Amino acid sequence: MKDVVDLFLTVACELGEHPAVATDDGRVTYTELSLRVRSIAAALLERRDAPRVLIHLPQCADAYATMFAVLMAGGYYAPVNTDAPFARQRAVLDKFNPDVVVGTAASAEFLSACGLTSDILIDVGQDLPAPLPKPMLPGTLAYVLFTSGSTGIPKGVMVGRSGLNHYVSWCHRAMNVTHQDRWSQHPNIAFDLSVLDIFGALCAGACLYPLGGAKDRLFPGDAIRRHQLTIWNSVPSVMTLIIRAQHATPEFLRSLRLATFCGEPLLPEHLKALFDAAPDLSVHNTYGPTEATVSCTLLPLNSNMYQSACRATVAIGEAIEGMELRLEGGDNANHGEIVIYGPQVARGYWRDSEATQAAFLSHSPQSAPYAYRTGDLAERVDGQLYFLGRRDTQVKLMGHRLELEEVNAALRRCGVPQACSAVINGKLHAFLELPGPVNLDRLKSDLLLELEAFAVPGHFHLFDRLPRNMNDKIDVRSLIEAFHTP
Numbered sequence: 001m002k003d004v005v006d007l008f009l010t011v012a013c014e015l016g017e018h019p020a021v022a023t024d025d026g027r028v029t030y031t032e033l034s035l036r037v038r039s040i041a042a043a044l045l046e047r048r049d050a051p052r053v054l055i056h057l058p059q060c061a062d063a064y065a066t067m068f069a070v071l072m073a074g075g076y077y078a079p080v081n082t083d084a085p086f087a088r089q090r091a092v093l094d095k096f097n098p099d100v101v102v103g104t105a106a107s108a109e110f111l112s113a114c115g116l117t118s119d120i121l122i123d124v125g126q127d128l129p130a131p132l133p134k135p136m137l138p139g140t141l142a143y144v145l146f147t148s149g150s151t152g153i154p155k156g157v158m159v160g161r162s163g164l165n166h167y168v169s170w171c172h173r174a175m176n177v178t179h180q181d182r183w184s185q186h187p188n189i190a191f192d193l194s195v196l197d198i199f200g201a202l203c204a205g206a207c208l209y210p211l212g213g214a215k216d217r218l219f220p221g222d223a224i225r226r227h228q229l230t231i232w233n234s235v236p237s238v239m240t241l242i243i244r245a246q247h248a249t250p251e252f253l254r255s256l257r258l259a260t261f262c263g264e265p266l267l268p269e270h271l272k273a274l275f276d277a278a279p280d281l282s283v284h285n286t287y288g289p290t291e292a293t294v295s296c297t298l299l300p301l302n303s304n305m306y307q308s309a310c311r312a313t314v315a316i317g318e319a320i321e322g323m324e325l326r327l328e329g330g331d332n333a334n335h336g337e338i339v340i341y342g343p344q345v346a347r348g349y350w351r352d353s354e355a356t357q358a359a360f361l362s363h364s365p366q367s368a369p370y371a372y373r374t375g376d377l378a379e380r381v382d383g384q385l386y387f388l389g390r391r392d393t394q395v396k397l398m399g400h401r402l403e404l405e406e407v408n409a410a411l412r413r414c415g416v417p418q419a420c421s422a423v424i425n426g427k428l429h430a431f432l433e434l435p436g437p438v439n440l441d442r443l444k445s446d447l448l449l450e451l452e453a454f455a456v457p458g459h460f461h462l463f464d465r466l467p468r469n470m471n472d473k474i475d476v477r478s479l480i481e482a483f484h485t486p
Contacts, residue, residue, distance in 0.1 A: 004142075005071050005135050007203035009034060018179055019207045021061040021225070030205070036062065038131035040069035040102065043122050046129060047100050050139055051075040054096055055189065056089075056103035056110060057192070058082050059210035062124040063189050064198050066102045067143070068216040071130065075099075076141035078156065081190035082106075082469050090114055093148045095350065144350050145192055147290055156350025157192075160368075163293040163344040168199045170320050174284070174298060175231070175258060179205035183231040183257075186211045186220065186238065186374060191471040192290045193262055199231055206231070212236045217472075221247025228255040235263035235472050237306050239270040240418055244435065247275040253281070260284040262295045264473055265387055265405070266315035267412065268306075275303035285309075287316035291359070291372045293344035296323040297385070308384075312409030315384035325385070327378060334380040337391055341371045377403070395423045397454050407457065410450040418466055420474050421457060426484050429471055430457035431479050433466040 004008075012034035012141040013022075019027040028036075030389035040062075044051045053070045054079050057063035062080070066344040070077040078096045080089050081206060093101075093114060101107055101121045108118040110127040122128075146154040171177070185208050187193040201208040209227045216223040221242040224232060239261075242248050256278055261270075266285045274281055282302060288295030299317025309315040319325045323342035330336025339361075348356035348369055360369035389405035404421045411430060418433035432438065440460055447456045461483070469475040 001169050003138050004168055004199050004203050008068055011205045015205050021208050035131050036065040037068045039128040040066050041072040042129040042132040044073040051099045053077040054098035054101045055079045056101055057210040072135040074136040074139045079189040081188045085486050145290055157290045158347040159293050160347050166343045167293045168203055171200045172204050177204035177206050180434040181206035181230045184229050186234045192294050195294050219245050221252040225252045229418050230257045232259045236261045236266040236270055243273050248277045250277050253277045258282045262286040268310040271306045279303045285314050289374055291346045292340045316387050338374045338376045338378050345369050345372050379444045402455050414446040420476050420478050428457045429459040430462045433463050
């Protein structure tokens with residue numbers, strides 16, 4: 001199995017002047033990007049061998065080049081969302097404690113605000129050394145990606161280089177990527193979905209289109225049309241934005257050949273809108289936590305058969321080649337917590353042996369993990385695997401066990417496009433995203449036809465738009481904090 005650096009360098013040698021990264025402001029060719037990669041790698045190796053690198057850059061060609069450069073230098077990196085609050089960026093910096101920071105002049109200001117000098121900074125806007133002639137030996141780790149977790153404290157997931165290689169090799173086979181593809185890069189580089197975009201595209205010769213501006217984030221359908229994208233990758237919530245903007249039409253989506261989703265449940269109405277606009281489109285629904293190197297299942301869907309995979313949400317598919325999913329600890333063999341086995345399982349949590357031992361399975365404390373307990377619940381119905389929700393969102397109300405996703409699904413069936421629920425101060429609350437007014441008495445009556453009485457929320461909160469976190473997912477934590485009373 002080829003290493004991602006070798007794949008990229010081979011593609012860059014073959015394609016040369018073909019565009020690798022494109023924005024409204026211009027294009028970077030594969031030759032230019034490969035020279036940038038090797039120059040940044042040389043600058044890193046002037047500092048130290050196998051460096052631990054913090055990438056403090058927005059979505060751009062220099063950020064992508066730095067990722068390959070770090071791997072070329074035998075090191076590993078942690079990306080930072082430069083749009084995140086200062087405290088969040090500072091927490092990642094402190095926990096990762098990098099040897100080197102790669103960024104810009106703005107990064108120097110950030111380091112100064114953190115009480116650090118700029119001695120550890122490589123400014124990609126300055127002159128760089130001559131390009132490195134060839135890559136170093138690969139290291140064990142590829143990257144450490146910091147997720148908030150349930151506590152809000154950054155938790156670093158250590159993804160192995162072999163796991164990344166396995167994932168990229170699979171995605172090229174599954175997605176049939178060619179140099180003719182124009183691939184979106186919507187998620188921030190600190191969100192693991194971006195790994196599919198960056199390595200999937202640039203290791204196969206596709207052209208990558210970073211969508212970082214506020215307009216593109218609010219109106220992604222317009223970006224698809226403007227750039228004539230052929231591959232789209234995002235969390236499913238972005239489809240809701242496209243639908244609400246009335247951009248789920250042939251005019252906006254006809255260029256797409258493949259749309260792939262991960263990170264939260266895909267909804268039947270998302271598929272209907274996609275296939276109504278683009279009947280020949282292929283859709284990949286996938287599932288996987290950061291700890292499994294982005295995703296580890298696949299369900300290919302088309303306009304002729306998608307309805308057979310739809311219940312309240314869309315089925316998540318089966319394990320990809322080389323990976324295995326088991327349902328453990330449930331009511332029966334077709335229900336339980338998803339436990340993931342295989343080469344894409346992460347190496348554990350950054351400098352947190354207690355959390356690693358709690359979530360990962362190993363043959364011994366000294367051995368690499370071989371399985372990960374996700375905390376996600378699923379069930380198999382009629383041969384299809386469906387995500388049920390988080391184990392920690394299974395609650396008890398009036399002595400009854402309840403999955404909050406059941407409430408969310410019932411709200412959607414009753415005509416609420418986006419909804420989430422939470423137990424706050426012992427009471428069930430529903431948060432509704434609606435374009436206009438709603439008859440709550442009618443909604444409650446409709447919910448009683450879908451749910452048992454104890455599962456019907458007692459408190460409803462209406463929003464024009466529910467708050468999203470930096471990864472475009474509904475920010476349930478902020479809602480709970482806002483409505484919690486001491």
